Amino acid sequence: MSSMTVRRLVVWGISAALGFVLTYLIVTVGFPIVKPEAVGMTLEKFGFGYFIVTYTPIMLIFVTWLDAFLGTKILPD
Numbered sequence: 840m841s842s843m844t845v846r847r848l849v850v851w852g853i854s855a856a857l858g859f860v861l862t863y864l865i866v867t868v869g870f871p872i873v874k875p876e877a878v879g880m881t882l883e884k885f886g887f888g889y890f891i892v893t894y895t896p897i898m899l900i901f902v903t904w905l906d907a908f909l910g911t912k913i914l915p916d
């Protein structure tokens with residue numbers, strides 16, 4: 840495996856982890872701050888479909904920035 844492939848896998852892995860953490864924090868911490876009735880919100884209550892629809896764009900934001908910083912050329916210039 841080339842070093843570029845390894846860097847690309849690292850970018851996707853870090854982005855997936857950061858996207859999950861940020862989405863989890865938004866759902867469990869952010870929602871109750873904005874709407875007090877949502878205290879006790881969990882990912883189970885939020886729903887799997889809604890989680891995926893929220894998680895995917897957040898993860899792709901991290902992919903975009905990490906791609907730019909690490910120069911992995913995942914996205915064309």
